[in-house]
Amino acid sequence: MRRSKWLVTVVCFLITALVIGGCSGGAGGNTNGNKPNTDPAPTDKPAEKVKLKLWGAVPAEAGPQAVVEAWNAENPDIEVEYIRFVNDDPGNLKLDTALMTGQDADLYMNYQLTRLQKRVDAGLAVDLSTLTDYKVDEQMGPDAAQWKIADKYYGLPTKKNMAFIWLNKQKLDEAGLPVPPIDWTWSDLQQYAAKLKKDNVYGLLQHEAAYTATLDGTIAGLGVTKADGTSNFDNPLWKQNFEILHNMMFKDKSTPEYSEQLTSKMPVDTMFLKGEAAMLTAGEFIFRNANNLKDYPHDFQIAFAAIPRVNKEQTDFKYPGGLGDVLSINAKSKNQEAAWKFAQWYADGGMLPMASGGRIPSSKSVDSKQAIDLMLKGVEDKYDRESLNNVVFGKFESFQLSVPQQVIDARKEEFEKYFLNKQDIDTTLKNMAKRHQEFIK
Structure with missing residues (x-):
């Protein structure tokens, strides 16, 4: 009997404890009686802000910072940070390293098709043909197709692109020279440079990015290979172009010797705007300095000439231009959907703050006059x-x-030897063709 009473007492005690525990206001209990728990479940928490990193070669203060600030104000859920790299070999290596990690680069600009090709080959660019909500050809026009790789887009060509000759019109007028016609030649340019040079004033300076503009326009018209499939890097038009420039360096003294420009790292755009050169071969990117009268004051008017062809008989010359600033999405990015949303916004008008630096949008959604x-x-x-x-x-x-x-790198190594007087012109052309032919094989 005592044992039975003891068991009944224990059972009652346990039942009472369970009831009290189930109704208590403990950590796992419901303090609102029969009302449901209104605390948000973990899945109801607001999504974390997506953070994207955009890499480009334009200084932040020349437009990119205004672009990302405008985007961030309109899109509080997706924050974009701009990172600048210099568009040279070390700068592009820095970008490629960031792309490989997939941590520090979600979007990036390509300024040469050859560099985009390497990134596509390395699996670092999203194939835009998988994204069907944007028609690149329709938005950007027929020149966009020049950026296709294996008939696919791996980035959006966002701006109108061109290299040309900047001219100090005051110096032209003083020398009695008109603005050159569109179809002028390197012989014409040589004569202009000789007449325009003065003490402490070069007739011509060339930006490194535009140094081979005539070479490239010539080979684009001729074809990089001959009819028999061999290299066309020893063509006579290149020889003529090289010899004229060599004479301008060492005979006319109307343009700097190549070694001087390399070793001194000449700030050619600054020198032109200071009146230390009458002509400058460059692209539209110089507008960002030319429009900045505070840091680059000048009182002369600037005129423009096309890149000269080699000679008058050259009828198949093509001009460096088309479209540029190709915005790609890193295939290793974890935020590709957000990156794609930004890329479309940028191309279709978000990039307008870049116009003051000479970057004219290529999208039909943007008024070019504006x-x-x-x-x-x-x-x-x-x-x-x-x-x-x-x-x-x-x-x-x-x-x-x-x-x-x-x-491109092999070609540069060879023509540098010629301009440094380390080998003659015929050896230079022969070596360029030989190294290109080895690559073809």
């Missing part, structure tokens, strides 16, 4: 508008050089 007005705002009197319209916004048969970067 972009040009932004580019010249406040400095309209500093440009010869007629030559600007004829050259910078003219219609030319353009190209994107589709030669592998290894071949």
Whole structure:
């Protein structure tokens, strides 16, 4: 009997404890009686802000910072940070390293087709054909196709692109020289440079990015290989172009010797804007400095000429241009959907703050006149508008050089020897063709 009473007492105690525990306000209990628990479940928590990193070669203060600030204000759920790299070999290596890790680069700009090709080969660019909500050809026009790789887009060509000759119109007028015609030649340029040079003033300076513009336009017209499939890097037009430039360096003294430009790292755009050169071979990227009268004051008007062909008989010359600033998405990015949303916004008008630096959007969604007005705002009197319209916004048969970067590098190694007087012109052409032919094989 005592044992039975003891068991009954224990059972009652346990039942009472369970009831009290189930109704208590403990950590796992419901303090609202029969009301449901209104605390949000873990899956209801607001999504974390997506953070993207965009790499480009334009200084942040020349437009990119204004672009990302405008985006971030409109899109609080996706924050973009701009990271600048220098568009040279070390700078592109830095970008490629970031792309490989997949941690520090979600979006990035490509400025040469050869570099984009290497990134595609390395699996570092998203194939945009898998994204069907944007028609690149329709938005950007027929020149966009020059950026296709294996008939696919791996980035959005976002701006109108061109290299040309910047001219100090005051110096032209003083020398009695007109603005050159569109179809002028390197012999014409040589004569202009000789007449324009003075003490402490070069007739011509060349930006490194535009140094081979005539070479590339020539081979784009001729074809990189001959009819028999062998290299065309020993063509006589290249020889003529090289010899004229060599004479300008060492005989006319109208342009710097190559070694001097390399070792001193000449700030050629700054020198032109200071009046230390009458002509400058460069691209539209110089507008960001030319429009900055505070840091680069100048009182002369700037006119424009096309890149010269080698000679008058050259009828198949193509002009460096088309479209540029190809915005790609890193295939290793964990935020590709957000990156794609930004890329479309940027291309279709978000990039307008870049116009003041000469970057005119290529998308049909953007009014080109509005972009040009932004580019010249406040400095309209500093440009010869007629030559600007004829050259910078003219219609030319353009190209994107589709030669592998290894071949471009080999070509540069050889022609540098010629301009450093370490080998003659015939050996230079022979070696360029030989190294290209080895790559073809």
